Amino acid sequence: MMFQSTRDSRITASAAQAVCRGIAPDGGLYIPTAFPSLELDRLISLQNQPYVRLAEVILQPFFEDWPEGILKACLDRAYGSGRFDVPQLTPTRKLDEGFFVLELWHGPTAAFKDMALQFLPPLLAQSKKLAGDERTTVILTATSGDTGKAALEGFADQPGTRILVFYPSKGVSEIQRRQMVTQSGSNVDVVGIEGNFDDAQTAVKQLFADPVLAEKLAEKNMVFSSANSINFGRLAPQIVYYFKSYLNLISAGEVQPGEPVNFAVPTGNFGNILAGYYAKRMGLPIGKLICASNANHVLSDFFATASYNRNRPFIPTESPSMDILISSNLERLISHLAGPEETQKLMKHLADEGAYILSPEVFNRMRDLFAGGYIGDHQAREVIRRTFKNYHYLLDTHTAVAVGVYEEYLRQTGDPAKTIVLSTASPYKFPSAVLGALGEEGEGEGYQLLKRLSETTGTPIPPSLDKLWEKPIRFERIIPREAIRSYLSDRLSL
Numbered sequence: 001m002m003f004q005s006t007r008d009s010r011i012t013a014s015a016a017q018a019v020c021r022g023i024a025p026d027g028g029l030y031i032p033t034a035f036p037s038l039e040l041d042r043l044i045s046l047q048n049q050p051y052v053r054l055a056e057v058i059l060q061p062f063f064e065d066w067p068e069g070i071l072k073a074c075l076d077r078a079y080g081s082g083r084f085d086v087p088q089l090t091p092t093r094k095l096d097e098g099f100f101v102l103e104l105w106h107g108p109t110a111a112f113k114d115m116a117l118q119f120l121p122p123l124l125a126q127s128k129k130l131a132g133d134e135r136t137t138v139i140l141t142a143t144s145g146d147t148g149k150a151a152l153e154g155f156a157d158q159p160g161t162r163i164l165v166f167y168p169s170k171g172v173s174e175i176q177r178r179q180m181v182t183q184s185g186s187n188v189d190v191v192g193i194e195g196n197f198d199d200a201q202t203a204v205k206q207l208f209a210d211p212v213l214a215e216k217l218a219e220k221n222m223v224f225s226s227a228n229s230i231n232f233g234r235l236a237p238q239i240v241y242y243f244k245s246y247l248n249l250i251s252a253g254e255v256q257p258g259e260p261v262n263f264a265v266p267t268g269n270f271g272n273i274l275a276g277y278y279a280k281r282m283g284l285p286i287g288k289l290i291c292a293s294n295a296n297h298v299l300s301d302f303f304a305t306a307s308y309n310r311n312r313p314f315i316p317t318e319s320p321s322m323d324i325l326i327s328s329n330l331e332r333l334i335s336h337l338a339g340p341e342e343t344q345k346l347m348k349h350l351a352d353e354g355a356y357i358l359s360p361e362v363f364n365r366m367r368d369l370f371a372g373g374y375i376g377d378h379q380a381r382e383v384i385r386r387t388f389k390n391y392h393y394l395l396d397t398h399t400a401v402a403v404g405v406y407e408e409y410l411r412q413t414g415d416p417a418k419t420i421v422l423s424t425a426s427p428y429k430f431p432s433a434v435l436g437a438l439g440e441e442g443e444g445e446g447y448q449l450l451k452r453l454s455e456t457t458g459t460p461i462p463p464s465l466d467k468l469w470e471k472p473i474r475f476e477r478i479i480p481r482e483a484i485r486s487y488l489s490d491r492l493s494l
């Protein structure tokens with residue numbers, strides 16, 4: 001199994017190299033040069049095995065050159081050590097005939113990023129060993145919320161790594177901030193940057209681009225890395241739960257083996273839904289992948305018109321993890337469908353003009369696989385209210401976007417295929433908007449909101465959030481943007 005750059009098939013890497021490097025030297029992303037094909041019957045015979053066993057069978061072909069047992073050790077550390085609050089890890093709930101929700105938020109931070117970021121740290125450690133890389137990896141992350149905390153939980157006390165998370169002092173919720181500033185672990189640092197997410201992200205980008213800093217790091221045998229979703233090691237583990245939920249529906253007698261099922265995915269950086277495309281390429285019977293966007297609907301416009309255009313205002317919404325104008329992982333899909341040469345041209349257009357247009361041939365191929373749509377905050381709140389009223393099931397603001405887009409897709413197409421909506425966050429991560437959607441008082445901060453949501457709906461607070469207000473605050477500091485470099489030098493003793 002080899003990997004190649006999305007922009008140049010001559011730039012190749014082993015699995016371990018792809019995970020260590022994250023991004024290819026030409027600026028492209030690593031993609032597998034071929035897809036392993038899995039026998040559905042074999043997987044069906046595993047349907048009652050633990051999640052880790054199923055994950056091992058699905059992912060092993062990508063890491064086929066690894067010594068026996070190493071992949072399994074990574075999977076055990078991620079999914080087998082009691083960090084998830086339900087034994088099946090990713091339960092699939094039935095809401096109605098042919099309509100299901102796959103819950104991906106039972107990990108330690110109550111958002112689906114845990115599915116990947118519990119696995120990436122041990123995978124990176126093993127990849128470094130296999131690639132002979134003995135440097136300390138310094139993970140730098142600017143976060144608007146979910147990623148920072150999930151990365152902290154994943155990398156805390158992971159040998160050979162340091163992690164520093166920078167959050168905007170104006171731009172994360174009280175729950176998200178508290179999740180981060182109470183983080184345990186001896187290799188972690190969390191600091192607020194005065195300003196909004198752009199300020200924090202710009203400050204971190206300057207660190208990555210600073211040649212003097214890179215030299216100082218090298219002297220100390222350290223190297224920068226990021227935890228963002230362009231790493232193949234973050235993508236791979238997301239393939240597993242597509243298979244898992246399909247197998248669950250077979251077990252429950254809801255689908256026949258081989259019957260195509262749709263997946264609707266609340267999408268931002270296009271990582272989660274791309275993993276669905278990979279599952280399909282590996283043999284999972286998927287009908288349509290339905291890409292759901294919020295008011296920042298670059299992607300659904302793209303699926304409707306073949307034109308990708310990021311030149312538009314950024315709109316902050318109540319589903320902030322989908323507020324993205326450049327969906328990095330889309331480049332992988334383009335490369336699989338159009339080839340590396342075409343991809344390189346299109347990505348140059350994107351860098352120069354902020355836009356590109358697919359050829360009709362590639363566009364048609366893409367439209368066979370994907371459907372797209374979007375709804376705004378107001379409609380998403382309506383979906384939350386209606387879904388709770390009709391099914392007594394509580395959605396978060398991101399999942400609500402996918403449910404709303406799926407309902408619209410159904411109205412327009414009448415597609416009879418059974419559909420699984422991927423649920424990416426616990427509603428308790430966004431209590432103010434969810435309470436508001438239910439017509440309740442959503443004002444106020446902190447634990448009171450969680451309690452009010454629980455009392456109003458009769459649903460339990462996830463254990464990791466319930467204990468949050470008992471934990472001591474470890475990281476109080478907020479610094480101006482200009483001070484980020486001296487902060488880093490100080491923390492790393494450069």
Ligand SMILES: *Cc1c(COP(=O)(O)O)cnc(C)c1O
Pocket residue numbers: 111112113146147229266267268269270271272273321322398424425
């Ligand atoms: C990250 C995130 C998404 C978007 O996932 P992508 O893989 O970036 O498309 C959706 N919902 C939540 C809650 C997230 O944290």
